[in-house]
Amino acid sequence: MRRSPNITVLMCGIVVLALGVLLVLGAGGTIDLRFAYTVPVIVAALGAILLASGLASRRRGRG
Amino acid sequence: MSHSAHSPRGGLRIAIGAALLVFSGLLFVRAAGPWPGDAIVWPAAITVLGALLIWRAPAVAPRRRRGWAAHRPPEPALPRESPVRMRALRRPEVSRGGLGVALVLAGGFAFLWANGALRPAGEALLAALAVLIAVALIFAPSWRRLARSLAAERTERIRSQERADVGAHLHDSVLQTLALIQQSAEDPKQVAALARSQERELRGWLAGGDSHEAGDTLAAALDAAAAEVEVAVGGSVEVVAVGDCPLEERGGAVVAATREAMLNAAKFAGEAPISVYAELSEERIHVFVRDRGAGFDPEAVPPERRGVRESILGRMQRAGGSATVRALPGGGTEVEIAIDRGDRS
Numbered sequence: 001m002r003r004s005p006n007i008t009v010l011m012c013g014i015v016v017l018a019l020g021v022l023l024v025l026g027a028g029g030t031i032d033l034r035f036a037y038t039v040p041v042i043v044a045a046l047g048a049i050l051l052a053s054g055l056a057s058r059r060r061g062r063g
Numbered sequence: 064m065s066h067s068a069h070s071p072r073g074g075l076r077i078a079i080g081a082a083l084l085v086f087s088g089l090l091f092v093r094a095a096g097p098w099p100g101d102a103i104v105w106p107a108a109i110t111v112l113g114a115l116l117i118w119r120a121p122a123v124a125p126r127r128r129r130g131w132a133a134h135r136p137p138e139p140a141l142p143r144e145s146p147v148r149m150r151a152l153r154r155p156e157v158s159r160g161g162l163g164v165a166l167v168l169a170g171g172f173a174f175l176w177a178n179g180a181l182r183p184a185g186e187a188l189l190a191a192l193a194v195l196i197a198v199a200l201i202f203a204p205s206w207r208r209l210a211r212s213l214a215a216e217r218t219e220r221i222r223s224q225e226r227a228d229v230g231a232h233l234h235d236s237v238l239q240t241l242a243l244i245q246q247s248a249e250d251p252k253q254v255a256a257l258a259r260s261q262e263r264e265l266r267g268w269l270a271g272g273d274s275h276e277a278g279d280t281l282a283a284a285l286d287a288a289a290a291e292v293e294v295a296v297g298g299s300v301e302v303v304a305v306g307d308c309p310l311e312e313r314g315g316a317v318v319a320a321t322r323e324a325m326l327n328a329a330k331f332a333g334e335a336p337i338s339v340y341a342e343l344s345e346e347r348i349h350v351f352v353r354d355r356g357a358g359f360d361p362e363a364v365p366p367e368r369r370g371v372r373e374s375i376l377g378r379m380q381r382a383g384g385s386a387t388v389r390a391l392p393g394g395g396t397e398v399e400i401a402i403d404r405g406d407r408s
Contacts, residue, residue, distance in 0.1 A: 036094035040087040047083025050076045057073030 007059075011052035015045040082112065106174035113166025116159050236264055252297050259293050281314045281343050282307040285350070288322040289339060296329040299336045306343040313402050316382035317348050323374040324352040324398040332356025332395070348384075348402050355395040375400070 022041060026033025089108060092098060175181045181188070240261040247253040263286065282304035289300040308314065321339065328337045332354035342349040371388055375398060379386040384402025391397050 034094075037091070040090035040094065043083050043090060044087035047080045047087060049080070050083065051080030054073035054076030054078075054080055057076065 007056040008049065008053040011049050015048055019045060102174070102177035106170045106177060108170075109173060110167050110170030113163040113168075113170060116163030116166060118163075119159065232268065236268075237261060255299070256293055256297060259299060260290055263290055279310065280307045281310050281318065281348065282341065284310050284314070284318045285321060285339065285341055288318055289325060292322065292325040292329050296326060298329040298332070298334070300325055300329065300339060301336060302339045302341070304341040304343055308343045308345060308348070308404065313382050313384065313404060314348060316378055316384070317350060317400055317402055320375045320378050320386055320400050321350050321352060321398075323370060323378075324400070327370055328352060328354035328356065328396065328398075331359065335395070344404075346404055348400075348404060350400040352398040352400070353391065353395060355391075358390045358394045358396050 019041070022031070022033065025031045085108075089104060093101075093104075098104070172181070175184075240257055244254050244257050247257065267286070282302075285304060286302050289302045292298075293300055310318070321341075325337055325339065333356055335355040337352065337354045340351045340353075375388070376386045379400055379402065382402060383405075384400065386401075387399045389397050389399070
């Protein structure tokens with residue numbers, strides 16, 4: 001039987017990758033990584049993970 | 064959080080996740096883009112959140128009980144000092160609509176306060192608040208009495224409706240069957256079949272199975288097939304199903320093969336009871352049909368007899384499953400039917 005990927009874990013990986021890329025760009029001076037810009041990014045990452053987790057849970061519930 | 068009918072699976076996480084995404088967007092605009100000001104945006108965001116909660120609040124409706132539970136009298140109220148009552152009171156239900164109203168009011172007040180509009184109107188608001196509290200204190204007991212009497216009247220109406228439902232069901236099923244039994248008193252086989260059919264129907268109703276149409280799910284289809292066999296050939300067929308799954312093409316083949324096995328058992332096992340045991344899951348269907356009759360040798364069946372060979376073994380092979388007929392030690396026959404439900408996506 002085919003196993004579907006765990007969407008929550010997948011989203012966590014994508015979010016960590018995106019944060020890593022942002023940190024690298026910030027360290028290199030390509031983008032301006034101030035506190036006022038970092039906080040929304042972290043909040044958005046948390047929101048994306050929660051959203052993916054909720055959608056995955058609803059999908060499992062539907063069977 | 065419990066997954067009740069009013070809070071679907073993952074609903075809270077989806078709501079919080081979406082809210083966090085919107086919040087992060089607002090924070091980003093506040094840091095980078097044109098920003099109308101904290102005194103406008105944050106109260107507006109709180110108000111929108113409250114309005115969403117109010118719009119998405121479920122309508123208050125009594126939870127419908129099913130089967131026998133639908134006609135059980137309500138449980139008596141527990142004494143005030145009962146530990147069970149104390150445990151039950153520790154988890155109050157938060158009304159989504161109430162929370163939404165509070166957020167909308169809070170957003171409005173925050174907007175007025177942040178923009179300095181509350182100061183001139185402060186005294187008038189205070190007076191209005193005092194009048195409101197006084198009115199609430201005066202009329203609260205009568206409102207409470209009115210609400211209680213309305214609730215009692217509603218409960219009584221529901222009870223009388225349930226009594227009428229039970230009475231109608233008893234008349235349509237049990238009383239009609241008893242009348243038929245009286246008419247067929249000289250035919251014991253017919254009486255037994257009627258009694259079995261009524262027992263099966265009543266058991267299904269008590270278990271709350273009346274919401275499914277016969278044949279809607281595999282377990283219901285097996286029950287219906289057993290009832291057909293009892294009516295057609297006589298005898299007694301006991302069906303025990305563990306789990307359930309929707310009836311689709313492969314399930315249909317299993318039902319047809321099981322029906323044929325039950326028919327053979329009812330024809331050749333005499334008065335011995337036939338038992339059907341089914342394990343039904345999303346992945347696999349496994350059914351055993353056993354009888355305690357004289358038994359037979361599957362290899363000795365003449366080629367022109369197609370009942371077992373085609374209707375059970377051949378049908379299951381064509382559907383991608385398997386069927387095995389074996390003689391039981393000490394007499395009797397067992398037919399094992401199995402099929403994988405496979406990838407249904």
